Amino acid sequence: DTAVSQTPKYLVTQMGNDKSIKCEQNLGHDTMYWYKQDSKKFLKIMFSYNNKELIINETVPNRFSPKSPDKAHLNLHINSLELGDSAVYFCASSQEGQGSYEKLFFGSGTQLSVL
Amino acid sequence: GQNIDQPTEMTATEGAIVQINCTYQTSGFNGLFWYQQHAGEAPTFLSYNVLDGLEEKGRFSSFLSRSKGYSYLLLKELQMKDSASYLCASMDSNYQLIWGAGTKLIIKP
Numbered sequence: 001d002t003a004v005s006q007t008p009k010y011l012v013t014q015m016g017n018d019k020s021i022k023c024e025q026n027l028g029h030d031t032m033y034w035y036k037q038d039s040k041k042f043l044k045i046m047f048s049y050n051n052k053e054l055i056i057n058e059t060v061p062n063r064f065s066p067k068s069p070d071k072a073h074l075n076l077h078i079n080s081l082e083l084g085d086s087a088v089y090f091c092a093s094s095q096e097g098q099g100s101y102e103k104l105f106f107g108s109g110t111q112l113s114v115l
Numbered sequence: 116g117q118n119i120d121q122p123t124e125m126t127a128t129e130g131a132i133v134q135i136n137c138t139y140q141t142s143g144f145n146g147l148f149w150y151q152q153h154a155g156e157a158p159t160f161l162s163y164n165v166l167d168g169l170e171e172k173g174r175f176s177s178f179l180s181r182s183k184g185y186s187y188l189l190l191k192e193l194q195m196k197d198s199a200s201y202l203c204a205s206m207d208s209n210y211q212l213i214w215g216a217g218t219k220l221i222i223k224p
Contacts, residue, residue, distance in 0.1 A: 043158070
């Protein structure tokens with residue numbers, strides 16, 4: 001059974017379109033995340049979310065919005081896609097703690113290509 | 116500012132030992148993580164250090180020196196499947212992970 005699953009694996013779309021990436025975790029974790037990995041391979045956090053709090057990285061454009069229908073799902077919606085949005089997007093989850101050791105479990109990634 | 120430095124690429128021979136270094140500068144410190152990422156795949160957890168010293172886990176060991184802002188990942192008895200990128204990440208005072216760009220490790224027969 002896949003612990004953290006995200007779809008689609010590949011997403012090719014035109015500039016200006018709106019798209020969504022779905023993520024589900026079956027680990028019973030309290031916290032889910034969206035990361036962006038650019039061409040230089042840096043992983044940058046975009047959002048972290050649990051049932052109490054959404055933390056947004058202030059550098060993320062408001063065209064990006066997380067949507068969580070329930071604790072096991074955190075989808076990423078992107079409006080008005082731009083060329084610079086092309087990257088690999090990873091969903092991840094961890095068990096909430098008071099900042100203690102929180103191992104991340106990642107999904108397999110979505111490679112987004114904006115043409 | 117917050118910064119993680121690690122070499123971009125390293126090459127080693129199958130069966131040998133390799134050490135991947137990481138230096139970090141973060142606002143506060145709550146631990147140092149190492150993740151492995153094979154090409155086209157998700158990162159997977161390897162190790163966590165919060166106290167100084169060496170943590171050994173099979174063929175992989177991780178070392179931390181908080182006073183020097185330094186960690187290394189030691190891989191022994193290298194296998195071809197160890198070819199991957201190794202990501203160093205430091206957890207800051209807000210419990211946010213600051214990631215390095217990763218070290219691409221190439222294993223040659």
